[in-house]
Amino acid sequence: MWLAFAFASALFAGLTSILAKCGIKKTDSNVATAIRTVVVLIFSWIMVFLVGSQREITSISGKTLLFLILSGLATGASWLCYFHALQIGDINKVVPVDKSSIILTVLLAFFLLEEPVSMTKLLGLLGIGVGTYLMIERKDRATPSVQHGHGWFFYAVGSAVFASLTSILGKIGVSGVESNLGTAIRTAVVLVMAWVMVFATGKQNTIREIPVQELGFICLSGLATGGSWLCYYRALQAGPASVVVPIDKLSILVTVVFSYCVFHEKLSRKSAVGLLLIVAGTLIMLI
Numbered sequence: 240m241w242l243a244f245a246f247a248s249a250l251f252a253g254l255t256s257i258l259a260k261c262g263i264k265k266t267d268s269n270v271a272t273a274i275r276t277v278v279v280l281i282f283s284w285i286m287v288f289l290v291g292s293q294r295e296i297t298s299i300s301g302k303t304l305l306f307l308i309l310s311g312l313a314t315g316a317s318w319l320c321y322f323h324a325l326q327i328g329d330i331n332k333v334v335p336v337d338k339s340s341i342i343l344t345v346l347l348a349f350f351l352l353e354e355p356v357s358m359t360k361l362l363g364l365l366g367i368g369v370g371t372y373l374m375i376e377r378k379d380r381a382t383p384s385v386q387h388g389h390g391w392f393f394y395a396v397g398s399a400v401f402a403s404l405t406s407i408l409g410k411i412g413v414s415g416v417e418s419n420l421g422t423a424i425r426t427a428v429v430l431v432m433a434w435v436m437v438f439a440t441g442k443q444n445t446i447r448e449i450p451v452q453e454l455g456f457i458c459l460s461g462l463a464t465g466g467s468w469l470c471y472y473r474a475l476q477a478g479p480a481s482v483v484v485p486i487d488k489l490s491i492l493v494t495v496v497f498s499y500c501v502f503h504e505k506l507s508r509k510s511a512v513g514l515l516l517i518v519a520g521t522l523i524m525l526i
Contacts, residue, residue, distance in 0.1 A: 241477035244470040245486035251467035253493020255460050256334055257501055260325050262456035266449050267442045268323040271457050273433035278461025279468065280430050283423040286469055292417035299416050306412035307421055310405050311428025317401035318429065319436060320394045328391025330498040331506060335374040335517065336395035338488045342368060343403035348480045351407055359523055363485070366520025373513030409472060410480045418472045426468070485524045491517060
């Protein structure tokens with residue numbers, strides 16, 4: 240059953256990137272992150288009460304709570320980096336870099352969680368690494384990401400690093416709590432962090448200027464994220480992180496398809512080969 244939740248997480252995660260890109264054309268990425276986190280928080284707590292896990296709050300150990308908070312902080316940092324990278328870069332370049340977090344996640348799972356890494360997984364990681372490199376090569380000097388320089392790349396790398404920490408800390412955190420409740424607690428941490436960033440950068444006054452259409456996409460992105468999270472941490476609770484994370488990263492296929500349909504972002508031959516290597520590497524890791 241955890242495999243089904245992992246694949247559902249990938250589907251919702253792929254939709255998240257497209258909906259978020261539609262919602263940050265004029266809206267500041269930090270403000271958009273803060274607003275969508277409100278949606279995710281509401282969604283996650285609704286699920287908590289639907290399954291009745293709110294009664295477990297008082298029984299959460301200090302260690303579990305600590306790791307949930309740390310995971311939430313890592314998630315907040317990853318989101319802030321990721322959506323800023325999306326705002327100034329091409330989806331087909333930002334997403335592969337972000338998904339490369341699987342490499343660091345598997346390594347951390349090996350050293351910290353003692354999850355075995357076979358030669359097959361190492362081969363898969365190699366394919367993902369080479370594929371990512373091919374997909375982020377410059378295609379055209381007229382693309383938005385080039386116009387903004389390489390700033391998007393550094394934010395995307397930051398997103399990947401924090402995302403890998405999120406997976407490991409989240410794996411430890413959800414081991415002692417019901418997955419929906421763990422997700423809700425983490426989201427509350429992300430919400431606080433996101434709004435602190437909004438006020439720290441003085442962007443709170445721009446909220447009234449957000450176009451209605453973009454606000455709608457931001458909210459839909461939040462719903463997609465909520466669905467992805469709930470499925471992801473349910474899968475992570477029952478399955479090994481070194482398998483759940485690769486499946487979740489297959490969301491890149493959903494993202495690439497929709498980026499072509501919505502933003503007309505086309506893949507070059509090198510990028511297409513890179514995408515095939517990423518998918519092949521991910522599937523190899525599931526053997």
